Structure formats: structure tokens, C-alpha cells
Amino acid sequence: MAEAKTFQFQFTEFWEAQTGLTFGIKGLLHQETSEFQKIQVLETDAFGRLLLLDGLVMLTDRDEFVYHEMITHPSLCLMEEPERVLVIGGGDGGTVREALRYASVREVDLVEIDGRVIDVCREFFPVVASALDDSRLTIHVADGAEFVRNAPADHYDLVTVDSTDPVGFAEALFGEDFYRECHRLLKPSGILAAQTESPFDRSFRESISDAHRMLGRIFPQVHMYLAHIPTYPTGTWSFTMGSKQWNPVTDFDAQRANRQLAPFLGYLQYYNTDIHAASFALPTFVKRLFVGV
Amino acid sequence: MAEAKTFQFQFTEFWEAQTGLTFGIKGLLHQETSEFQKIQVLETDAFGRLLLLDGLVMLTDRDEFVYHEMITHPSLCLMEEPERVLVIGGGDGGTVREALRYASVREVDLVEIDGRVIDVCREFFPVVASALDDSRLTIHVADGAEFVRNAPADHYDLVTVDSTDPVGFAEALFGEDFYRECHRLLKPSGILAAQTESPFDRSFRESISDAHRMLGRIFPQVHMYLAHIPTYPTGTWSFTMGSKQWNPVTDFDAQRANRQLAPFLGYLQYYNTDIHAASFALPTFVKRLFVGV
Numbered sequence: 001m002a003e004a005k006t007f008q009f010q011f012t013e014f015w016e017a018q019t020g021l022t023f024g025i026k027g028l029l030h031q032e033t034s035e036f037q038k039i040q041v042l043e044t045d046a047f048g049r050l051l052l053l054d055g056l057v058m059l060t061d062r063d064e065f066v067y068h069e070m071i072t073h074p075s076l077c078l079m080e081e082p083e084r085v086l087v088i089g090g091g092d093g094g095t096v097r098e099a100l101r102y103a104s105v106r107e108v109d110l111v112e113i114d115g116r117v118i119d120v121c122r123e124f125f126p127v128v129a130s131a132l133d134d135s136r137l138t139i140h141v142a143d144g145a146e147f148v149r150n151a152p153a154d155h156y157d158l159v160t161v162d163s164t165d166p167v168g169f170a171e172a173l174f175g176e177d178f179y180r181e182c183h184r185l186l187k188p189s190g191i192l193a194a195q196t197e198s199p200f201d202r203s204f205r206e207s208i209s210d211a212h213r214m215l216g217r218i219f220p221q222v223h224m225y226l227a228h229i230p231t232y233p234t235g236t237w238s239f240t241m242g243s244k245q246w247n248p249v250t251d252f253d254a255q256r257a258n259r260q261l262a263p264f265l266g267y268l269q270y271y272n273t274d275i276h277a278a279s280f281a282l283p284t285f286v287k288r289l290f291v292g293v
Numbered sequence: 294m295a296e297a298k299t300f301q302f303q304f305t306e307f308w309e310a311q312t313g314l315t316f317g318i319k320g321l322l323h324q325e326t327s328e329f330q331k332i333q334v335l336e337t338d339a340f341g342r343l344l345l346l347d348g349l350v351m352l353t354d355r356d357e358f359v360y361h362e363m364i365t366h367p368s369l370c371l372m373e374e375p376e377r378v379l380v381i382g383g384g385d386g387g388t389v390r391e392a393l394r395y396a397s398v399r400e401v402d403l404v405e406i407d408g409r410v411i412d413v414c415r416e417f418f419p420v421v422a423s424a425l426d427d428s429r430l431t432i433h434v435a436d437g438a439e440f441v442r443n444a445p446a447d448h449y450d451l452v453t454v455d456s457t458d459p460v461g462f463a464e465a466l467f468g469e470d471f472y473r474e475c476h477r478l479l480k481p482s483g484i485l486a487a488q489t490e491s492p493f494d495r496s497f498r499e500s501i502s503d504a505h506r507m508l509g510r511i512f513p514q515v516h517m518y519l520a521h522i523p524t525y526p527t528g529t530w531s532f533t534m535g536s537k538q539w540n541p542v543t544d545f546d547a548q549r550a551n552r553q554l555a556p557f558l559g560y561l562q563y564y565n566t567d568i569h570a571a572s573f574a575l576p577t578f579v580k581r582l583f584v585g586v
Contacts, residue, residue: 063493066576200356200523228521228529228576230493235528236521274574281571283359283521283563 023047023060023231029124034116037164041124047231049124051092053117053164059092060231064128067195068094069271070227070279071239075158075191076102077257077276078246082157083107086185088144090162091117097131099158101264108137109151115141148181156185161194176214179242183218192219192242199226199286200234208238209289215242223248224286225279227270238286249280316340316353316524322417327409330457334417340524342417344385346410346457352385353524357421360488361387362564363520363572364532368451368484369395370550370569371539375450376400379478381437383455384410390424392451394557401430402444408434441474449478454487469507472535476511485512485535492519492579493527501531502582508535516541517579518572520563531579542573 024045031040040052048061059067072095076082081104087095091112099108110132112118118139121129131137140147144163159182182192196211197204208224215222219242229237241248254273261268317338324333333345341354352360365388369375374397380388384405392401403425405411411432414422424430433440437456452475475485489504490497501517508515512535522530534541547566554561 065578200521226521228493228519228527230527230529234521234523236523269578270576272577272580275576278571278574281565281567283568284565285358285562287565 036114065269072098073271084156086159092121093129093132111140111147196240198234329407358562365391366564377449379452385414386422386425404433404440489533491527
């Protein structure tokens with residue numbers, strides 16, 4: 001075992017030297033323990049600044065665009081004139097930034113339980129946090145599960161669950177009661193979009209099937225889609241869309257969506273109307289997770 | 294700097310403990326230095342056995358299916374009755390295994406420069422190497438660049454360049470002369486498919502654009518496609534298809550392809566006819582690599 005440990009160390013060193021997987025940590029810019037979690041900001045060679053919450057990678061300067069574009073645009077581009085968006089979690093501001101690109105969006109509620117995340121991101125991630133002062137945005141430093149219980153019905157076009165992983169204080173965001181409340185808040189054409197871990201990670205496969213089954217009891221349309229995110233475990237990330245009305249592939253009008261995207265197309269680095277349908281095409285092993293669901 | 298180094302070590306430990314990115318090396322099963330390279334086989338927790346060539350990840354038991362299915366099926370499923378396939382590199386046998394799934398394929402040439410890779414994979418990766426004894430296969434332990442100079446014209450339906458990265462002895466496989474020879478070997482409906490690194494890795498972006506430009510001088514149709522491969526750097530891998538005749542998206546007949554795949558569909562874990570077109574849809578930042586190319 002000592003030999004294996006020595007080898008592992010050498011291998012990690014080599015691997016990090018050879019590949020783009022390494023972050024190349026240059027220094028720790030900020031570290032604090034908030035009421036809810038440990039918040040750390042690191043400077044890295046490969047990915048710019050890196051935000052960790054309780055040691056988990058939340059975002060980096062260089063690839064945050066994938067996650068934030070993909071949790072918003074596939075839903076918003078299905079709608080003619082989306083007006084109201086609710087973001088649960090997402091205190092970094094990236095999801096809000098993408099939603100506010102649409103001129104038709106006139107009200108965004110951001111519900112982040114940890115106000116310190118917002119402050120730290122304003123200071124260290126100015127590009128991600130760039131829309132946090134938009135006049136159409138209301139920031140609620142509050143518990144997301146409680147917020148959705150008290151919010152008005154039939155109000156939002158899109159609810160995004162932009163939360164940390166399903167452990168600890170974020171656990172309540174992954175239950176059936178929570179998703180039923182989200183359904184209630186949505187207009188008849190509304191969509192829920194949630195991040196749902198990596199299907200390559202065996203430890204999450206059961207919870208992915210469970211989430212799919214649960215959402216299927218609440219929404220008539222449930223669809224998973226994938227994106228390439230280098231700094232998230234396995235490099236592949238899934239999102240799940242629960243939709244009251246639209247089928248995200250067959251009801252997608254690429255020409256209309258392109259007109260909608262035109263004013264800010266130059267800012268997008270990942271999402272486009274080809275990627276839209278493509279992201280809903282699932283590898284066979286992922287499809288098999290849903291057999292019988 | 295000492296502080297940063299300590300932090301990096303702690304972070305790596307934590308990261309590896311928390312995520313699916315870690316291999317969890319349990320031991321070194323085999324190690325040798327062949328005439329060409331260092332060959333190592335490791336046992337890992339997360340990905341089963343792992344093959345390293347000169348320290349670079351070539352394949353693991355758990356995710357080799359993605360690479361091997363995606364370097365063969367998108368091309369072979371464009372053809373009615375593919376008969377002859379040439380695999381340059383690929384001594385592990387995975388690409389050969391996928392090509393030989395087609396009953397119409399009656400001749401596969403595998404040209405691997407390092408016979409020790411073949412032997413080691415036969416011993417340690419029996420599933421990957423499972424088709425290496427197929428009677429339709431001829432193994433040539435030879436230099437790929439030399440092989441293509443001497444092979445007959447107008448002979449193959451598919452040539453795959455399943456090589457290591459463009460350094461050292463594999464460098465000759467990435468030049469224009471080599472690709473012109475591959476073009477010469479192909480039938481008028483033939484296709485070349487090559488692995489072309491990760492577009493997320495900034496150090497490869499220039500060579501991806503270069504390869505695209507170069508192939509565009511040789512083939513009337515050049516298309517990049519992507520796949521999710523967790524154990525390759527950044528988790529995203531690109532392939533480039535040079536085609537003499539077929540446009541891989543608009544000429545793809547999914548119904549016909551499904552009939553072709555039917556006899557072995559149960560063995561495939563990644564590729565399916567939805568994934569086919571989807572894999573050619575490129576994120577905006579990747580499309581921008583080809584602007585002006």
C-alpha cells in the first residue's frame with residue numbers, strides 16, 4: 001500500500017503537469033466561514049479564479065459560461081416573451097446575468113440563503129456578478145424552500161434551481177414538496193430547470209433516476225440535457241427540465257429563438273440553437289437510467 | 294508560495310475525496326519501457342483498470358466505450374455496407390472491436406507501431422482487446438505513416454487515426470502528407486476519422502484550427518464532433534471527420550442506421566442515432582475556432 005500511495009502521488013503530479021485538468025492553484029485570495037459554509041476563492045493558472053463552497057467547485061472564471069448559459073437559455077428560448085424568472089441559489093449572479101439578457105424579462109427574484117456568497121462574488125468575480133445591480137432584480141437573502149412556500153401562484157415563466165449539491169442545508173431543495181411548490185409558482189407555460197449532477201458519477205445515478213421519477217409525477221414533460229463543464233466532476237453535467245406545456249425539442253422554433261438571441265448573441269460562448277436540441281440527445285447509458293421511470 | 298503549495302496539496306486531497314474525477318489508484322499492475330514508450334497499467338477504484346502511455350491516459354475500463362464507439366460509429370453509420378476499415382494506432386483493440394460489430398465489415402487492418410501495447414492490452418484489458426483474434430482482422434506491427442504510403446489506393450471505407458497525442462513518434466501522424474495519403478486510400482465514398490484533442494484545452498486550440506484548415510484542403514467535407522470522456526483532460530474530446538462525399542448530418546439516415554445497429558445495439562453504451570447529429574452541434578466558442586478557416 002505504501003508503494004501504491006507513492007505511485008499515486010507521482011501520478012497526480014504528472015497528470016497535473018500534463019493535462020488541462022489541473023487548476024494550478026497559485027494562491028488563496030479569500031477564505032471565510034459564513035453562517036452556512038466555508039467560502040474560498042483561489043487564483044489558478046488554468047481556470048482563472050475559482051469559487052469553492054465547502055470545498056466543492058462552484059465556478060471558475062474560464063468555464064462558468066457553460067453552466068450559466070445552459071441553466072437558463074434552453075428554457076427561455078422556448079418562450080416567446082419570458083417576463084419573470086426565479087433563481088433559487090445562484091448567489092454568484094451568473095444565472096441572473098443570463099436571464100437578464102432578455103429585454104422581455106422585467107422581474108428576476110434571486111433567493112440566496114447565504115448573503116456572504118453574494119458579497120464575495122461581487123468582490124472577486126465581477127464578470128459573473130455583473131448583473132447583480134440591475135434594477136429588474138430583487139435579491140432575497142432567504143431560505144429557498146421557505147420562499148417558494150410563500151410566493152404567489154402562477155407567477156413565473158422560469159424557476160431555476162441553481163443550488164449546491166444535495167447535502168446539508170441544500171437537501172430541502174431536492175425533495176418532492178419543494179418541486180411541487182415550484183410547479184405552483186409557474187405560469188401554465190412555465191418551466192423548471194435544475195442542475196442534476198453528473199450521470200457519469202456512479203454515486204449519483206440513483207438520485208438522477210429518483211429525481212426524474214419524482215418530477216414526472218409533477219410535470220407532464222420531464223427532459224434531461226447535458227453540457228460539457230471541465231471543472232465539474234467528470235466534466236459532464238446534467239440539467240433537468242420540468243415543463244408544464246412545451247416539449248423542449250419538438251416545440252423549439254430555432255428561427256424564432258435566433259431572433260430572440262440576436263441582441264446578445266455575441267456574449268454567448270456555449271449556447272446556440274444547434275446546441276439546444278443536441279443537448280437533449282442522451283448517450284445510451286444515460287437513457288438506460290430512465291428505463292421504467 | 295509555500296502556503297500556496299500546502300494549500301494546493303490539501304485541495305487536491307479534498308477534491309479527490311469528494312469528486313468522481315479521482316482515479317483512486319489502488320496499485321500498479323504492470324510497468325515496462327518498450328522500444329517506443331513507457332507502458333503502465335494501474336488498478337483504480339473509480340474507473341477500473343487504467344492504461345497510461347508515457348504517463349498519458351489512453352483508456353480506462355469504465356469509460357473506454359465512449360472513445361471507441363465515437364471514433365467508429367458516426368462514420369460507419371453513414372455508409373450502407375462498409376467493408377474495409379484501417380485503424381492507425383489503436384493497439385488496445387477497442388476501435389477494431391467496434392468496427393467488427395458490422396457484419397458487412399470483412400477486412401480490418403490494424404497498424405500499431407508498438408507491439409507491446411497489443412500484448413499488454415490482451416493481458417490486462419480483455420474486454421477492450423476482445424476482437425483482436427477476429428479472423429477478419431490483420432494486425433500490422435508497423436509505422437502508420439509508412440503503412441499509408443504503401444497501401445493501395447481506393448481501398449478503405451473508413452480510416453481512423455486512433456493515435457496518441459501529437460508529440461514524439463506520433464507527430465508524423467498529424468501532418469498534411471499523412472492525411473493526403475489517407476485520402477488516397479479511401480474509396481470515393483470514404484471517411485477519415487481522427488481524434489483531435491479537447492477544444493477546452495487552450496494549448497490545443499491552435500492545432501485544432503490548423504488541423505481543420507489542413508483537412509479542408511484535402512477533403513470536401515470536414516466536420517468536428519464532440520463526446521463526453523471523463524478521464525481525458527477537461528472531460529470533453531473532439532474528433533474530426535474528413536469525408537469525400539457524405540455530409541455527416543444532412544446525409545444521415547437515422548432509420549437506416551438503426552437497422553444497421555440493431556444486431557449489436559445492446560452492446561453500445563454511448564452512440565445512438567440521436568447522439569449522431571447531436572455530437573456535431575458545437576458550442577459557440579468551438580465554432581469560433583473555425584471562423585475564417
